[in-house]
Amino acid sequence: MLPWLLLLICGSSSLSCVPTGIPVSDVSLETRPTGGWVMEGNKLVLICSVVNATGNITYLWYRGALGSNLETKTQHSLSAEFEITEVKRRDAEQYYCAADNGYGPVLSELVSITVRVPVSRPVLTSGDSGIQAVLGDLVELHCEALRGSPPIFYQFYHENVILGNSSAPSGGGASFNLSLTAENSGNYYCEANNGQGAQRSEVVTLNIPGRQSDDPLRSPPMPVLQESSYLNSPGPEQIQSVYENVNVVRSDEIYSLVYHIQQELEPAAAQHMKTHGASEVSRVFSEIYSKPRKEDITDMDYEDTI
Template sequence: MPPWFLLLICALPCEPAGISDVSLKTRPPGGWVMEGNKLVLICSVDRVNGNITYLWYRGALGFHLETKTQPALTAEFEISEMKQSDADQYYCAANDGQGPVPSELVSIHVRVPVSRPVLTFGDSGTQAVLGDLVELHCKAPRGSPPIFYQFYHESTILGNSSAPSGGGASFNFSLTAEHSGNFSCEASNGEGAQRSEVVALNLTGRQSEDPLRSPPQTVLQEPTYPNLPDPRQPEPLYENVNVVSGDDVYSLVYHTQQVLEPAAAQHVRTHGASETYPPSSLLWSFQVSSGIYSKPRINIGYMDYEDTM
């Protein structure tokens, strides 16, 4: 076999082969980046023979982002400020003149720090009654899940809750007198914590469902009689009027402590002179024909009001 033939056989497989492996890596690694931070997409090939054309794409449908040509095993494409809307799948391709070779898809996740949460109360609002079940609701308008919430009364932690899929979370507690004051909440998703504004809760005491009723007051109707000493004073009640003798009519009088002041004394005027009798019970008489009071006959007897009830 001629030597030149051997050299020809050896020369064919010994020529450099084309690109067989293309990979895409990210910085920061893992495909996670904070909103507002920079993302670098690094495209690499397994070998290089002259210039390599690198291409970067977004999404499975391949929206073209950038193209670079250089004689290097790697090339970088930078997105200076990532937004939440930039979260997607990315890939790159390398072409050494024999056709582009794509990399695998890499998912990029954009982490959004929580914004300042808003604390609200449930149906009760900021007016609540002692003993009520109060609901605290805390929600951060923005933030990547999961979000962890803590609820505070002044500087004391009341409890915590989480939102695995994002959004807000609630915490319920029974309202006591010790809960008077200010409330707040805090939201965190591992990218920093934010505290809400302070909200004051106004407490009111619960009124009894069965209030004690005052005992009924006896309303005494004030009878009117002519020629009485003081019309402003409650009048005695007369009954059992009987004619004893002659023109004299004697009346049995019931008198209670509620009618007269405790220290007051009952005065009866008899022919220009006055005599005082105890306010608890009083027996007196008057002459019907002339209207002149006669001296009471004490020996007739008297009856106390309470004994007659």
């Protein structure tokens, strides 16, 4: 008997008729891209297939273990597709499908989908020292992409030359420690990548000044020529020369040793010195000598006067 005639007889009689076709079997769900993961913003295709079946097959797709129905299609084929055109992070879930050609639905296994987020543009910072760093400082370069699924791979650059790399298996940022030398001045940037293309940070410029030496022989203090002070001075009102008492025990005389700090002469004074010659110079320096002072040392200890 022809199949269409059998269907006609079953439909017109009160007898229950059993379908004579082949029920669906071996239902499976596959994804494209394969591997169970997809990047955020990309397309995800859920493919429901059967191995054996006859007639039209109704396919159903479900999200989550509790079965929220996403789509239903009926077609005469052993497979059907459902697309999520632009995947979002909330689409990271478990999925399954069912197929039915009149004998009852048959379910597929659960398939887990992971949605990976591309890295955002990373931010490069240079720690607490920043652009105030000087030679010998240890500077921490920290690179971090605020968005992106782990693991994230970071690379650090100085003037387009790779300094080093680091990874963040659980997400977040990574650091690179740099001991500063004179050659470390210049431009720095970093890159972040989690398999969907690298993103580059903005450039950070480090200007590294030299550090002044603490060695007094290499960095002697500059003398102050504008003002002088006294040693063993009886009062603060004398501010033109520097002298100290030379305690020579000889009769009752005490001499003062005078230091004169010669300053650069004004042009007019220099011309005057040139005109009047050495005799004027001699007169000037003769006035520096201090007259001996008389002092009663009768009651002073000899040791104290030394």
